[in-house]
């Protein structure tokens with residue numbers, strides 16, 4: 001423990017803390033700009049200057065470690081002058097007219113300025129107005145005028161990337177965005193470029209963020225104290241009335257997220273305790289208030305679709321369920337709350353229908369906790385693009401590790417993660433399990449994986465007896481015997497696994513192939529249909545691709561209280577941030593209403609439930625008629641019945657999942673061009689997609705993302721036909 | 726990638742060997758860039774990319790350094806690089822005039838390269854040799870008490 005005095009207050013603090021940290025721990029305010037608690041000290045803005053007894057001149061408190069007997073002053077008049085001077089200099093290159101305007105208090109109320117001051121720049125024209133750290137400091141340091149002429153840099157505003165835009169004319173070079181990108185995300189996308197008055201934040205070679213390894217996590221945007229970086233959607237959302245802590249439901253990791261709410265609308269979301277990914281940071285507000293969202297009940301009457309009141313919609317649903325009693329399939333999405341799942345079990349128990357969900361990739365799930373990863377070890381990633389899909393998990397696991405361990409990717413396709421990996425092993429399709437066997441056990445099996453023996457030996461040497469962590473995509477791997485030193489975690493994209501396994505529901509595919517079923521009740525899911533149904537009841541945020549007769553608008557996860565089970569097997573809470581939009585209602589409410597109105601009939605027995613067995617998909621070899629192997633990848637950018645890229649432009653640019661990845665040689669043979677439509681035909685389905693020609697997939701194999709509404713559920717052999725050239 | 730700027734094995738080995746002299750790989754960046762500039766006359770973006778891979782750092786980190794130092798060139802420059810000191814002492818002794826004389830003679834402006842790619846003209850702040858003002862630096866070598874006549878001679882010598 002170290003004892004020091006700050007402004008005559010005796011303070012005790014553990015060794016290694018800076019003077020700024022000591023002051024903050026005791027609520028002593030020191031103005032700062034470049035400091036951010038979760039980033040390394042930088043000492044760039046010079047605002048945090050303090051006086052130390054015995055020191056000749058003031059020093060920056062953010063970089064100065066405390067030592068015993070220190071006597072610190074943080075608030076002398078000289079310091080205030082010094083800080084004011086520093087801030088004036090910083091602001092000489094920042095549009096400052098509004099900051100020092102004597103009418104600024106009344107500006108918003110009376111719009112005085114438009115008539116009186118010739119300004120087109122400044123706080124009133126900045127999305128950061130009211131949330132800006134510069135504004136706070138100008139108030140605090142009582143800056144009334146700035147003795148320097150304004151230098152406007154005249155840089156082009158960078159509006160060409162999805163999710164956020166950058167106006168470096170407002171940048172004060174605090175370096176927070178750069179450090180956030182490097183230290184929090186290890187992404188290294190931005191750095192300062194040039195020097196002196198030319199210094200500007202930028203990417204390598206002037207590439208757009210989309211062309212770099214940017215993950216669009218928004219850590220840089222959140223770090224920026226000014227309006228230089230701003231979110232595209234909702235940047236004019238204003239100052240939030242409240243912040244609500246809840247759990248992001250877009251993927252199974254279920255991060256804690258803060259929703260910024262104003263006038264019963266989610267204007268943006270931000271990380272709470274640990275970083276978010278692009279979906280949680282930029283997707284939530286756009287999802288909740290998506291223009292495609294439907295928030296009123298609709299009913300098909302004859303050939304017309306009419307908006308109705310809840311009573312009528314529920315009544316219609318109940319009547320149909322009665323009519324098709326025992327002939328109804330209830331297909332639900334795993335993206336529901338536990339409460340909604342419980343309500344579904346009730347509904348099934350009332351004997352009106354059978355429950356099913358897409359179980360194709362459900363195999364053994366594993367609970368885990370982050371503590372189990374405390375020991376650094378090499379990370380092996382099998383058939384999953386962990387950097388795109390589970391970046392947050394990787395960051396959390398590696399956060400506590402001092403040393404960098406190798407990242408080994410096993411994948412037949414060259415994913416983003418494969419690009420970043422220390423070693424990329426490209427086994428032949430279907431040989432993944434053999435490769436694991438060769439890597440992890442002393443097997444004397446002949447190596448037919450297509451991966452060179454030397455490479456396997458190199459990787460084995462990396463394990464070095466320390467074991468490894470294996471993250472694998474559960475959908476195309478059954479079971480591999482692994483030694484105890486290897487901790488294996490299947491990465492399921494969807495939550496609630498343990499719950500769903502216990503529900504012992506049917507596989508939705510069996511229901512869809514069951515001819516006796518005439519009515520479908522789709523709760524958050526939109527499967528590809530094999531036959532026509534007499535009635536389809538859809539309960540969701542968006543109209544399902546398969547159409548509907550009764551539509552029941554469900555409230556999104558930002559609008560409900562509840563819980564769901566995350567990838568690690570633990571429960572996460574959902575806290576209602578806003579009232580349900582429009583007439584939408586929580587899923588569990590809708591299902592309970594239906595169940596109550598149906599009335600449980602005495603003595604009804606539910607259909608005998610056998611636990612669904614997962615059939616190991618047989619590897620089918622491409623034939624003359626179906627020469628391509630279609631690999632279906634788990635899609636972590638899908639929520640309920642929609643892929644995020646079909647709802648939001650940014651995701652379409654960043655990660656378009658409506659495309660078929662095909663090797664240039666194959667494309668050439670088919671005379672297929674990048675971005676053109678291609679028809680995929682297999683024994684039992686046909687589908688049109690957009691081709692993405694890339695040499696990151698092997699020839700003879702095409703890749704697509706899991707999409708039940710298009711029938712993309714498991715690997716198949718297919719034929720391709722070019723329908724646009 | 727432009728084939729001309731692919732680093733050959735020998736160069737790569739030299740760069741890798743450099744890293745042994747420093748406690749971190751990042752620290753080898755400056756000498757590595759010097760080697761590259763010696764070889765190509767400037768630092769091609771392709772080389773930056775390859776250095777980033779060799780040193781296991783992000784390409785932006787290389788960019789940060791190459792854009793920071795004005796003595797690293799991001800595009801091809803003249804064969805001979807002429808720097809004219811433009812600070813007080815030299816200007817009192819006619820440094821400014823020298824700069825204009827050179828500019829006129831080479832028919833370029835400051836920071837430009839002659840069409841034939843032979844000369845690039847720059848100005849530099851004080852080079853620390855005020856007592857022998859005016860000073861110019863040509864390809865790293867100092868020339869003191871420079872006069873227009875001296876420049877004529879020098880340019881003919883350099884061809």
Ligand code: SF4
Pocket residue numbers: 094095098099121122123124126127128129130132133134135170225226227228
């Ligand atoms: S960044 Fe801050 S100070 Fe600058 S214009 Fe925007 S709100 Fe005003």
Ligand code: SF4
Pocket residue numbers: 180181182185187188189190209213214215216217218219220221
């Ligand atoms: S969005 Fe994330 S990865 Fe991209 S530049 Fe910002 S911090 Fe870096």
Ligand code: SF4
Pocket residue numbers: 170171172173174175176177178201220223224225226228229
């Ligand atoms: S963009 Fe924002 S965070 Fe980055 S250096 Fe400029 S002011 Fe700081």
Ligand code: SF4
Pocket residue numbers: 248249250251252253254255276277278279280281390391392393
């Ligand atoms: S990692 Fe998953 S839970 Fe976390 S923010 Fe992204 S989508 Fe949401």
Ligand code: FES
Pocket residue numbers: 031032033034035042043044045046047048049060061062063
């Ligand atoms: S906070 Fe200390 S120098 Fe910026």
Ligand code: FES
Pocket residue numbers: 810811812813814815816850851852853854855858859860
């Ligand atoms: S001013 Fe030219 S060398 Fe000092």
